[in-house]
Amino acid sequence: MYQNEVVESQGIRIRRRPPTGPPLHYVGPFEFRLQNEGNTPRNILEEIVWHKDKEVAQMKERKPLYSLKKALDNVPPAKDFIGALRSAHQRTGLPGLIAEVKKASPSRGILREDFNPVEIAQAYEKGGAACLSVLTDDKYFKGSYENLQAIMEAGVKCPLLLKEFIVEAWQIYYGRSKGADAVLLIASVLPDLDIKYMIKICKILGMATLVEVHDEREMDRVLAIEGVELIGINNRNLETFEVDLGITKKLLEGERGELIRQKDILVVGESGLFTPEDIAFVQEAGVKAVLVGESLIKQSDPGKAISTLFGRDVSE
Numbered sequence: 001m002y003q004n005e006v007v008e009s010q011g012i013r014i015r016r017r018p019p020t021g022p023p024l025h026y027v028g029p030f031e032f033r034l035q036n037e038g039n040t041p042r043n044i045l046e047e048i049v050w051h052k053d054k055e056v057a058q059m060k061e062r063k064p065l066y067s068l069k070k071a072l073d074n075v076p077p078a079k080d081f082i083g084a085l086r087s088a089h090q091r092t093g094l095p096g097l098i099a100e101v102k103k104a105s106p107s108r109g110i111l112r113e114d115f116n117p118v119e120i121a122q123a124y125e126k127g128g129a130a131c132l133s134v135l136t137d138d139k140y141f142k143g144s145y146e147n148l149q150a151i152m153e154a155g156v157k158c159p160l161l162l163k164e165f166i167v168e169a170w171q172i173y174y175g176r177s178k179g180a181d182a183v184l185l186i187a188s189v190l191p192d193l194d195i196k197y198m199i200k201i202c203k204i205l206g207m208a209t210l211v212e213v214h215d216e217r218e219m220d221r222v223l224a225i226e227g228v229e230l231i232g233i234n235n236r237n238l239e240t241f242e243v244d245l246g247i248t249k250k251l252l253e254g255e256r257g258e259l260i261r262q263k264d265i266l267v268v269g270e271s272g273l274f275t276p277e278d279i280a281f282v283q284e285a286g287v288k289a290v291l292v293g294e295s296l297i298k299q300s301d302p303g304k305a306i307s308t309l310f311g312r313d314v315s316e
Contacts, residue, residue, distance in 0.1 A: 007191055011217045013239070014046050014189050016167065017053045043239040044106050048140055049189055052165045055139075060170050068170070071177040076152075078206035079159035081131055081182035082230055082266055085289040088130035092314045095283050097306065098161060098268065099129035100293030101151065103142040107241040110142070111297050117147040118154045120302050125158050127303030128315035131182070133161040133291055136175070145178045152179025161210060161291075165189065169201050182208035182230075187218040188238060192225055199227045210268060210291075214238065219251050223259055229266065232291060236271035243272035245281055252286040260286070276311030 007016075018039040041047035088096035101124070103115045112120075121132055134151060135143030148160060161182045162175035167190075172183050183202060185195055195211060202209045212232040213219045222228055233251050236243045248269050252260065260267060266289060269282035274295040282290065292309060299305035307313045 006193070010191055010221055012188060012191060013042075014049055015042075016189075017050055044140075044241070045188070045238040048106075048137070048165050049167060051139060052137075052167050056168050056171060059174070060168075063174065065170055065173060068173040068177050072173070072205070075177055075179060078176070078181040079157075081159040081161065081208035084130045084159050085230075085266060085268075088128075088314075089288045091316075092128075092310075094310055094314060095269065095279060095287055096130035096289040097128065097310075097314070098131045098133050098289060098291040099124040099127075099296055099302070099306065100133040100135070100163065100291060101143075101147065102133075102135045102163075102293045102297055104140075105294070106140045108294065111294060115142075118150050118156075120297070121151040121156045121158070122154065123301060123303030124296070124306070125156055125303075126315060127306035128310075128313070129158055129306065130289070131159045131161060132156065133163045133184075133293070134180075136162060136164045136178075145174065148175070148180060149178040159208075166198065169198055172198060172201055172205070172207070176205050176207060180207065182210055184232070185209055185211045186238070187211060187213045187222055192221055195222070196225055196227070199225070203227065212270065213251070214247065216251065216256075219256055223256065223263075223265075228263075230268065231260070231265055232268040232270045233287070234270045235273075245272050245278060248282045248287060249285040257286055273309070276309065279310055 041050055085096035101117050101120050104110045134148045135141040136145045136148055137143050159181035160179055162180035163184055166185055185198055199209050208230055210230045210232045211222050211228055212234050213222055214234050222231055233248045235245050235247045267287050268289040268291050269287040270291040273290055273292050296302045296305045
């Protein structure tokens with residue numbers, strides 16, 4: 001109950017798991033229907049999180065935490081994700097690019113049929129991406145931790161973001177063991193205490209955390225958390241999938257924007273970025289990095305698509 005109160009007080013609408021299990025004893029049709037209504041996800045994000053909760057429980061049984069901690073000894077040290085974004089911004093005068101290796105999405109279906117994650121990652125790197133984001137969710141995005149590992153083992157120098165729906169710290173350790181240098185934490189899913197705890201774990205592992213927000217309340221929560229260095233503003237509402245670039249501008253205006261500058265937090269614009277005009281719009285709002293997937297991955301040469309997106313060549 002306490003957990004529910006905390007979550008509600010922070011405005012988190014996404015329930016971490018179904019509130020009621022199957023009936024423990026015989027119930028009439030009315031009670032059964034009531035219980036089943038509680039067990040229906042209210043939107044796609046909640047559906048993904050519920051599935052993730054079960055998936056992680058199964059994966060933890062196969063690979064307990066102590067075995068992951070051993071595996072970490074064999075992984076090269078984490079690369080400087082934030083440093084790579086800052087230096088790309090300084091070098092080009094444009095937002096540093098986190099290019100996304102993504103085969104599919106729930107809203108758009110399959111984005112690229114001929115999907116070779118390593119070749120795409122190499123094309124992005126050649127095209128001037130500062131960092132890469134690698135989808136590891138299989139059911140909804142057709143991604144995998146194997147893709148992440150393959151990109152690391154292929155010698156790609158760009159730091160790698162674990163693009164996953166994190167519900168437990170175990171996933172962070174697992175991602176690091178597969179080569180992740182940074183991890184995405186979604187404020188609409190995780191309460192403040194979880195975010196604080198996960199940031200601490202990432203610091204110990206040498207990883208960056210990209211904390212994603214979508215509205216003023218989430219931004220205010222995240223700005224109050226100690227140790228946040230990287231905030232992503234998702235222009236897509238993960239509950240409805242509607243996209244509005246104005247969200248970035250709105251969240252960086254006034255006192256919030258001032259606080260972000262004071263704390264030297266690097267802001268990443270996410271979703272709905274397709275043209276040089278879109279990039280210019282979010283950059284003017286105060287963004288120093290962008291995360292782009294769909295508008296690059298759908299092009300025949302995703303690396304060349306980077307210069308189309310920025311309106312000029314940003315490779316070294």
